[in-house]
Amino acid sequence: MNILNKVYTEIPVLDLGPYMAGEKGALEELGVQVRNIQETIGFWAVINHGVAWKKLDETYKQLKQFFALPDEEKRRYLINELSIGYVPPKSTKYITSIINENTKKDLNETLITALERPPDHPLIKAGTRFVGPNQWPEGLPGFRDAIVSYQQEILKLGRKLLPIFSVALELPPSYFDQYFNDPVMWSRNAHYPAEVPEKNQYGIAPHSDHSFLTMLPTTEVPGLQILSQNGNWIDAKYIDKGILVNTGEFLNRWTNGRFIPTPHRVVPPEKDRYSIATFFNPSPETIAVPLSTCCSEANPPRYEPMSLIDYVCWYIDTNYQRDAGGKQTS
Numbered sequence: 001m002n003i004l005n006k007v008y009t010e011i012p013v014l015d016l017g018p019y020m021a022g023e024k025g026a027l028e029e030l031g032v033q034v035r036n037i038q039e040t041i042g043f044w045a046v047i048n049h050g051v052a053w054k055k056l057d058e059t060y061k062q063l064k065q066f067f068a069l070p071d072e073e074k075r076r077y078l079i080n081e082l083s084i085g086y087v088p089p090k091s092t093k094y095i096t097s098i099i100n101e102n103t104k105k106d107l108n109e110t111l112i113t114a115l116e117r118p119p120d121h122p123l124i125k126a127g128t129r130f131v132g133p134n135q136w137p138e139g140l141p142g143f144r145d146a147i148v149s150y151q152q153e154i155l156k157l158g159r160k161l162l163p164i165f166s167v168a169l170e171l172p173p174s175y176f177d178q179y180f181n182d183p184v185m186w187s188r189n190a191h192y193p194a195e196v197p198e199k200n201q202y203g204i205a206p207h208s209d210h211s212f213l214t215m216l217p218t219t220e221v222p223g224l225q226i227l228s229q230n231g232n233w234i235d236a237k238y239i240d241k242g243i244l245v246n247t248g249e250f251l252n253r254w255t256n257g258r259f260i261p262t263p264h265r266v267v268p269p270e271k272d273r274y275s276i277a278t279f280f281n282p283s284p285e286t287i288a289v290p291l292s293t294c295c296s297e298a299n300p301p302r303y304e305p306m307s308l309i310d311y312v313c314w315y316i317d318t319n320y321q322r323d324a325g326g327k328q329t330s
Contacts, residue, residue, distance in 0.1 A: 007230050008041040017048035031167030042262030043226045045242045051153045053241050059150040060274055062143045067191040077135040085135045086111050094207035094319050104201035108190045115185040116148045128284055130184050154215055158280035170293045179282035192266055192273040203266035209248030210315040211279040216244040221273040227263040250311050253303040256290035284309035
């Protein structure tokens with residue numbers, strides 16, 4: 001079977017070990033694999049990625065302590081006008097979803113944390129959304145250190161993935177580096193309660209991410225499902241020390257529709273589920289002009305150029321209520 005016509009029944013797993021070790025030809029091989037995946041299923045998992053798992057485990061430990069706090073305590077850190085902070089349960093409804101009419105608010109609660117920056121950082125001083133400053137909870141010793149330490153781990157992986165995407169798009173390996181001098185990166189640290197849903201209600205409803213790319217460690221508690229190209233939902237199975245990678249609508253625009261933003265959802269789990277989805281985006285001023293390798297006479301540019309910050313603001317404001325950092329009122 002031609003791999004371009006392959007219908008996936010499970011999420012493919014790629015071993016980054018040879019690439020991380022600098023083996024000759026490893027980057028090019030991964031580029032071909034990722035190109036095929038991103039044009040079909042749009043989700044893949046990586047192993048031997050270099051992320052220190054002990055730091056991730058400590059982050060989960062700290063997040064569980066935060067979500068166990070009383071509701072009034074968590075609400076001290078409600079998400080603010082910069083889109084940083086706590087999002088209570090039943091605050092989001094993905095109305096831009098093209099695969100499901102989402103009518104019920106999602107059950108998950110979330111703490112949004114941005115890549116930590118110093119107070120005098122230009123983006124902080126300018127009041128740029130999605131970059132901080134973070135709202136650090138009081139009374140949880142070690143919380144901030146754990147989050148920031150994991151941020152640096154996943155940031156390193158994000159930067160190592162950029163050459164793979166460049167090669168996958170038939171561009172020089174360093175092509176995307178120039179756009180990530182000051183990446184807009186934040187995490188949805190989420191708690192999915194074991195709760196019986198109403199009809200058409202989810203832990204998080206069917207949607208596509210906004211991002212250039214998303215990185216999400218797999219969890220032993222199931223719930224995440226991926227929509228395959230034949231319309232079937234695929235369970236994201238647990239992979240030991242595996243991290244899922246998928247792309248979102250911003251890269252879809254940049255690639256002129258070539259790399260797909262695969263819809264996914266989380267069904268309410270049978271026991272509490274915790275996850276950390278990190279969105280890795282270019283610098284705020286980056287403008288997605290459809291790439292030359294993704295355009296032709298038969299497939300001319302189909303999207304108007306748009307900056308990262310403008311796109312993300314539109315996405316969040318459209319899908320999220322005011323108490324979740326957006327502009328929706330119901």
